[in-house]
Amino acid sequence: MNLAQPEVTTFLDLKEYLVRYYEWRKTRDHKFSYATWAGELNIKSKSHLRFLVIGKRSLTERLIPLFIDKLEFDKREARYFELLVRYTQAHNLSAREQILEQLKKIAKKTPELTRIHDAKTFLSSRFSARLQILLTQNCVERSIPNLSKLLRTTPSEVRLCLELLERLGLAEKNETSSGVLIWKSKVHTFDIPDSADDESLRLFHLRSLEEAVKAVELPRQIRKFDSVFAILSETDYARMTQEISNVVNHFIQMGSSSSGHSRLYQINLNLIPVSEPFHQSENTQPRYSEVIL
Numbered sequence: 056m057n058l059a060q061p062e063v064t065t066f067l068d069l070k071e072y073l074v075r076y077y078e079w080r081k082t083r084d085h086k087f088s089y090a091t092w093a094g095e096l097n098i099k100s101k102s103h104l105r106f107l108v109i110g111k112r113s114l115t116e117r118l119i120p121l122f123i124d125k126l127e128f129d130k131r132e133a134r135y136f137e138l139l140v141r142y143t144q145a146h147n148l149s150a151r152e153q154i155l156e157q158l159k160k161i162a163k164k165t166p167e168l169t170r171i172h173d174a175k176t177f178l179s180s181r182f183s184a185r186l187q188i189l190l191t192q193n194c195v196e197r198s199i200p201n202l203s204k205l206l207r208t209t210p211s212e213v214r215l216c217l218e219l220l221e222r223l224g225l226a227e228k229n230e231t232s233s234g235v236l237i238w239k240s241k242v243h244t245f246d247i248p249d250s251a252d253d254e255s256l257r258l259f260h261l262r263s264l265e266e267a268v269k270a271v272e273l274p275r276q277i278r279k280f281d282s283v284f285a286i287l288s289e290t291d292y293a294r295m296t297q298e299i300s301n302v303v304n305h306f307i308q309m310g311s312s313s314s315g316h317s318r319l320y321q322i323n324l325n326l327i328p329v330s331e332p333f334h335q336s337e338n339t340q341p342r343y344s345e346v347i348l
Contacts, residue, residue, distance in 0.1 A: 061075040069143035088101070096121050098121075116293060117290055120293055123300075169246070175254075177247070178255045180216040182206055185319060186206070186216055187226070189202060190238055199217070227241055264325075
C-alpha cells in the first residue's frame with residue numbers, strides 16, 4: 056500500500072490524522088513502530104503514545120510542541136495542529152464552534168510557503184529577507200536604485216543580494232522596454248526552519264537585536280517597544296512558546312488591507328530567562344508586569 060503523506064489542514068479529527076500519519080510512516084519504513092515514534096518524541100512509553108493516537112488519552116500542553124517539531128510543520132500547519140488538538144479535546148459546544156471557525160480560516164488560506172534550507176547562504180546578507188519581501192510588492196518600483204533607496208544602502212549591496220536570491224531560485228529579473236532591470240520574487244512567502252544552520256540564525260538574530268537597540272532612538276510614532284516580565288514554570292514556558300508561534304502565524308496571515316504610505320517592519324519576539332530557577336508552590340498563578348517604551 057502506497058499512501059500519500061497526510062496534510063493536517065484537511066483533517067477535523069486529531070485521532071484520524073495521527074492514525075493516517077502513522078500508517079504513512081509505516082509504508083515508508085516497515086520497521087517504523089510506536090516504539091520508534093515514541094523515541095522520536097521523547098515519550099517513555101510506546102503504550103502511552105498509542106493511547107494518544109487512538110484517542111484514549113489527551114494530548115497535553117507539554118506534548119503539543121514536541122509533536123509540532125517532529126512532524127516538521129510550517130507555521131501555518133503548526134497553528135492548525137494546535138487548534139485541531141483543542142477542537143478534538145474540547146467538551147464545550149460553544150468552544151468547539153469557535154475553534155472550528157478558526158480551523159476553517161486557516162484551511163482556506165494556503166500561501167505557497169517556500170522552505171529555505173540553505174540558510175547559511177540566504178542569511179549571509181542582512182538584506183536578503185527584506186529584499187525578498189519587497190520583491191513581492193507590485194506597488195514598489197523594484198529597480199536596484201529604488202530598492203537601495205528604500206533600504207538605505209548602496210546599489211552595489213542590493214545588486215549582490217539580488218544575485219544571491221537569483222542563485223537560490225527565489226527571485227528573477229526582467230528588462231523593461233526602456234532597458235531598466237526590474238526584479239520580482241518567485242515565491243509568495245518563505246520560511247527558515249529552526250533546524251537550519253544554528254550559527255547563521257544566531258548571527259541573524261544578533262544583527263536584529265543590534266538594529267533594535269539603535270531603533271530606540273527613532274520617533275515613537277514609527278517604532279514600538281513593549282516588554283513583559285512573567286514568572287513561568289516549565290509547562291508555562293512550553294505553552295508560551297507555542298503562543299508566540301501562534302502570534303507569528305497570525306501576523307503572516309494578516310497582510311495589509313490599507314493604502315497610502317507604508318513601511319517594511321521587522322517584528323522581533325524574544326522569550327529569555329532573566330533569573331536563576333527557583334521553586335514555586337503549586338497552583339500559583341503566573342505573575343506579569345509590563346514596561347512600555
